[in-house]
Each structure stands twice: as structure tokens, then as C-alpha cells.
Amino acid sequence: MGLFAIAGVLEGFYGKPWTWEERVGVMTQCVPAGLDWYVWAPKSDPLHRREWRVPFTDEHLEGFKLMLGVEGLKLGIAIAPGLSLNSDDLPGDVEALVRKLTPVIDIGATLVMVAFDDLDVDEKAGTVHAQIICSLMERFGDRPDIRWVAVPVHYAATESTDYLHSFSVGLPPDVLVGWTGPLVVNETISAIDAEAFADAVDGRPLLLWDNHPVNDAVMADRLFLLPPRGRDPLLPEFCGAYLANAGVQAWPSLPGLLGAAAYVTTGVAEAQWDELEDPVNCALLGQACDGRELFRLAELAVRASSAVAGADSAGADGVGADGVAEKAGDDLWWWLERMEELGVAGLLGEQASPWIEQAKVEAEVSLLALDLLEREPGDDEVAALLFTLFTRWPVVRRGTHTVFGSRFALTPSFGVAPDGGWRASAGALVENRNVTDLLCRAALALHQVDFEN
Numbered sequence: 510m511g512l513f514a515i516a517g518v519l520e521g522f523y524g525k526p527w528t529w530e531e532r533v534g535v536m537t538q539c540v541p542a543g544l545d546w547y548v549w550a551p552k553s554d555p556l557h558r559r560e561w562r563v564p565f566t567d568e569h570l571e572g573f574k575l576m577l578g579v580e581g582l583k584l585g586i587a588i589a590p591g592l593s594l595n596s597d598d599l600p601g602d603v604e605a606l607v608r609k610l611t612p613v614i615d616i617g618a619t620l621v622m623v624a625f626d627d628l629d630v631d632e633k634a635g636t637v638h639a640q641i642i643c644s645l646m647e648r649f650g651d652r653p654d655i656r657w658v659a660v661p662v663h664y665a666a667t668e669s670t671d672y673l674h675s676f677s678v679g680l681p682p683d684v685l686v687g688w689t690g691p692l693v694v695n696e697t698i699s700a701i702d703a704e705a706f707a708d709a710v711d712g713r714p715l716l717l718w719d720n721h722p723v724n725d726a727v728m729a730d731r732l733f734l735l736p737p738r739g740r741d742p743l744l745p746e747f748c749g750a751y752l753a754n755a756g757v758q759a760w761p762s763l764p765g766l767l768g769a770a771a772y773v774t775t776g777v778a779e780a781q782w783d784e785l786e787d788p789v790n791c792a793l794l795g796q797a798c799d800g801r802e803l804f805r806l807a808e809l810a811v812r813a814s815s816a817v818a819g820a821d822s823a824g825a826d827g828v829g830a831d832g833v834a835e836k837a838g839d840d841l842w843w844w845l846e847r848m849e850e851l852g853v854a855g856l857l858g859e860q861a862s863p864w865i866e867q868a869k870v871e872a873e874v875s876l877l878a879l880d881l882l883e884r885e886p887g888d889d890e891v892a893a894l895l896f897t898l899f900t901r902w903p904v905v906r907r908g909t910h911t912v913f914g915s916r917f918a919l920t921p922s923f924g925v926a927p928d929g930g931w932r933a934s935a936g937a938l939v940e941n942r943n944v945t946d947l948l949c950r951a952a953l954a955l956h957q958v959d960f961e962n
Contacts, residue, residue, distance in 0.1 A: 512742070515620070515656065515685075515750035516773040517546025518766055519718060521587070522725040524757040526551035529572040531759035533579055534856075538763060538784065540581045542770035547576055548585035548622060548752055558589040562605045570612055577617050585620030586613045591628040591662075596637060603644040610645075614652065621645070622716075624660035624687065630929070634662065635672040639679025646681065658716050658750070660687030666925035667691045667702050669709035677710035685716040685750055692934055693921040694720045694728075697739025703747035716750040720921075722765025723754040727919045730911045732761050732864050734795035735780060736768025742776030760857040761864075764791055787854040794861060797848055797868040800914030800944060806844070807875075807944045809837030811951040814882040842879060848872040867905070868912040871945045874901045875913070878948035886956050895956060902949045913944040 518539055520527060527535075536547050552558055556565060565573075577584055588609060594602055610621060623645065625638050642659045649655055661676050664687055677686065688706050690698040698717070707715055719740070722733035733756065744751075753769040756762035764785060772778035780795065782788035796802055813834035849872040851865055852858065858865065881894050911918060922937040 511543050511774045512745040512776055513748065513751040513773050515546055515716070515752075516770075517544045517548060517583070517585070517752050519548045519550055519587075519752035519754045521548070521550040521552065521718070521752075521754045522723050522757055523552045524725045524729070526554045527755075527759045529575055532572075533575060535755070535759050535763055535766070536576065536579050536582055539766055539770060540579060542767050542781065542784065543774040544753065544766060544770045545581050546583045546585055546620065546752070547579075548587055548620060549573070550587035550589070550622065550624065552589070557587065559592060561588050561590045561593075561609065564609060565612060570616060573613055573616050573618065583620070584613075584616075584618045585622060585656075585658075586610065586618045587622035587624050587658075589624040589626070590641070591625045591638075594637065594641075596633070599637065599640065599644075603641060603648065606641070606645055607648050610649075614649065614655065619654050620656045620658065621649075622658040622660060622687065625662050626660050626664050626687070628662050630662050630672050632671070635675030635677075636679055638662075639676050642680060642684060646684075656685065656750075657681075657683075658685045658687055660718070661710075663925040663929065664718070665689045665691065665693045665923065666709060667705040668925075668927045670925060670927055670929045672929060673709050674711075677713055680710075680713060682713065684713060686710045686713045687718050688715045688748075689718045689720055692924045694723075695739070695922070696936065698741060698744065699739075700741045700743035700746060703741075703744050707747045714749040715747055716752065717744060717748040718752055718754060719769065720754045721769065722756045722762050724756045724758075727921060729757065730909060731918070732756065732758070732794075732798040732861060734761065734764040734791065735799050736765065736771060736778035738778070740772050740778055758860040760855070760859075761861045763857065764795060785857065787858065790851060790853045791857065793844075793847055793851055794853055794865060794868065796844065797851070797872075797912045798864055800912065800942070803841065803844060803944045804914045804942055804947065806837045806841040807947050809834040810841050810879065810882065811947065813838045814951060814955060838879070838882075842876070845872045845876050845879070849876060863910045864912055867908045867910045870901075870908070871905050871913045874898070874905050875945045875948050877901065878945070878952040881952035882948065882955060891956055895953075898949060898952065902945070905945060914942040915939045916941070916943045916946060 663670050663673050691702045721737040724731050751773050767781035768778050782792045785791045848868050917940045922934040923931045926932050
């Protein structure tokens with residue numbers, strides 16, 4: 510038994526939906542790891558959102574049956590009707606939802622999510638949305654086994670809004686309210702955040718819709734293979750359910766999902782590389798796509814070069830700052846030499862191939878810059894190495910897939926303010942944190958080449 514009453518995978522991204530084979534394959538590994546719910550919610554499938562009134566096709570229904578064939582899997586279904594609700598005929602909308610949901614519930618779905626995310630609102634929206642949930646629960650009153658989830662328009666907040674108040678007071682007390690954390694995408698989510706949002710929805714239990722490892726929209730250049738960071742082990746006190754929103758690429762989502770599985774079972778999100786087909790190379794790719802540890806090593810390696818004077822003080826372990834920096838340079842060499850030849854087996858490697866190829870070329874250029882950082886100005890080979898750097902560095906900077914840290918990256922780190930408006934956090938933009946750029950700039954500075962940022 511995990512920390513959450515419900516823990517699973519949400520396919521809730523914008524982009525090409527997974528195939529049924531991908532869904533079965535990924536969930537076959539996630540279920541025994543602790544994410545035993547699969548909730549269907551692909552925003553780019555017309556039948557989820559834009560054409561929500563249209564009945565599911567035979568292919569969809571057969572697919573849901575296929576999912577239930579995965580041992581131990583529990584099925585959820587999400588519908589997002591908000592784009593075209595008819596405020597003059599809400600009973601008709603409810604009837605359409607009943608017709609839509611009944612075949613999937615009859616097949617075996619036991620969680621129903623009605624999502625009103627990513628919509629504009631008026632003063633009546635909260636009441637209308639709650640009324641729809643209540644009407645649906647009444648219509649399916651003979652199915653007490655169904656868990657109901659309502660995702661409000663203001664799903665990323667820690668304070669009440671007029672909409673949230675009118676929405677929550679109209680809901681039965683046992684309905685789970687969907688919440689992504691204080692922001693749409695979060696570095697950290699604390700129990701204090703969860704308690705605040707629970708208060709904002711009148712004490713309703715929460716479903717944490719964790720936007721990790723999702724990489725849609727403005728994050729499409731990135732892969733998130735490492736476990737989610739900063740998830741408070743006390744979140745289950747306020748969140749009865751946890752769903753990890755998967756990435757657009759099914760198989761590269763698996764490492765991040767397994768890391769989330771570790772969190773929901775132990776309270777600690779840890780990488781589960783050994784559960785993958787090619788664990789060593791997947792771990793290398795994970796570090797390449799994340800970039801933060803590599804950037805830390807690169808900063809120290811630059812310090813070790815003659816471009817930056819070393820400090821004389823000793824660290825806590827008694828090793829001088831220069832020694833620490835030199836060791837970081839050695840560690841960085843080790844990582845980059847392996848990434849220069851990176852290859853990941855299986856379907857994960859196939860779907861992650863653009864990031865793998867970018868990591869290989871960035872590793873090659875980064876190693877070239879490291880070589881230059883270890884040479885004295887005036888070395889006979891410096892001119893040739895600099896010429897090579899000048900030809901290769903611009904090419905990797907034009908790459909469309911982000912590895913080794915961000916050059917310029919926007920993340921939907923938006924939250925809802927008490928007045929109902931959306932506001933971006935300070936962490937929505939990250940730039941100039943790329944390993945290759947840092948090393949190349951340092952190499953050019955060392956060898957007295959003038960350039961502009």
C-alpha cells in the first residue's frame with residue numbers, strides 16, 4: 510500500500526496521444542512499481558475535449574478493455590466539456606456526458622474526472638461546473654465504487670478565488686479536487702501549499718495532478734527523465750490521490766514515472782534505472798537532459814582553469830578549492846566522454862533519439878572547450894582548436910532539443926492570484942545555464958578572443 514489512496518499515471522498532455530500499445534507497455538511497468546491507475550485524458554484526442562459530446566469509437570472501447578487486461582491496473586476516464594457547455598441547456602449537457610461515460614464505466618472504469626482546466630470563466634462558472642458534477646454523481650448513484658474528480662479552472666493556486674469558492678461549496682464533500690500545486694509546473698510542492706489550497710476549496714480532499722515528466726507545449730524541447738524534485742512526503746495528509754502527468758514520448762516518460770512511483774510508495778523520489786532495459790545509458794541520458802549536475806561541474810572546471818584564479822581556502826573536507834575544482838573537471842571529462850558515444854537501446858532510445866544525438870554533439874564540443882581550458886595561451890595547437898570551436902559551437906547552439914542545461918527555456922510556472930488572474934513566477938524563464946556555452950565562453954576568454962554574449 511502506497512502513501513496515497515490513488516496513485517497512477519495521467520495521459521493529460523497536449524500533443525499526439527500515445528498508441529494503445531504504448532499505454533499497455535508503459536503501464537505494465539508502472540503498475541508493479543506503485544502507479545496502478547491509468548487515467549485517459551489526452552487533450553489532443555478530439556473525444557476528450559473538443560468533441561466531448563461524440564461517443565467513444567469502437568477502437569477506444571476496445572483500447573480501454575486492453576488496458577484493463579494489464580494485471581493490477583485500475584482505469585480512470587477524464588472528459589473536459591468546458592469549451593462548449595450550453596448554459597441554456599445544462600440538463601442536455603449532463604445527458605451527453607452520461608451517454609459518453611456509461612460505456613467506459615460499464616467496461617470497468619472506476620474513476621471519473623471532469624476537467625474544467627484551461628478555460629476562461631465568468632461569474633457563474635464555478636456554480637455551473639459544480640452543478641454538472643453533482644448531476645453526474647446523481648445519475649450514477651447506483652455506482653458507489655466510482656471515485657469522482659473535479660478539476661477547477663483555477664487548479665494552480667494556494668489562495669481562494671471567487672470562482673473556487675462558488676465551485677467548492679457546490680461539491681459533495683468526498684469529491685477529489687484536482688490541483689497541480691501552487692503553479693502549473695513546480696520545482697517543489699509542499700504540504701503547506703496543499704493545506705492552503707485545501708482550505709481554499711473548503712476542505713475538499715485533493716488529487717495532485719503532478720506535471721512531471723510532462724513535456725508538452727513550450728517544454729517540447731526537453732525530456733524529464735529524473736525523478737520529480739521537492740515533493741513533500743507529507744503531501745498525502747491533504748492529497749488523497751496522486752497522478753503523474755506523462756510526457757509526449759511514451760517510453761522516455763518511463764524513467765520519470767518510475768521515479769514518481771518511488772515517491773508515492775516511500776515518500777522519497779529516487780531514480781529507478783535498474784528497472785529499465787538499458788540502465789547505464791538511460792542514467793547518462795537523464796543527466797544530459799537535466800543538465801544541472803553537469804553545469805555545477807562545469808562551473809568548477811572553469812574555476813580550475815587559468816581563466817579564473819583559484820581560491821586558497823580549504824573546503825570542509827580539507828581539500829583546497831583548486832583541488833575540488835580540478836576533481837570536478839576530471840568528473841566532467843568522465844561524463845562527457847561517455848556521452849560523446851551515447852546510445853540507448855530499445856524503444857526508449859528510439860523515441861529519445863533527437864536528444865541523444867544532441868547530447869553527443871554537445872559532448873564533443875564541450876570536450877573541445879575543456880581541452881582548450883587546460884592549455885596555456887600560445888600553445889602551438891590552440892589556433893587549430895579555436896578554429897574548430899568556431900565552426901562547431903554555432904551549430905550545436907542552433908539545436909532544437911535541449912540537453913546539458915538550458916540556453917533559453919520557458920516553463921509554464923504560472924499560478925492563480927486571489928483576483929483570479931494568472932501570474933508567472935520568477936522561475937518561468939531559465940537562460941544561460943548550458944554547459945557547452947559556459948565552457949566555450951571560458952575557453953575563448955582564456956585565449957583572449959573578444960566576443961559578445
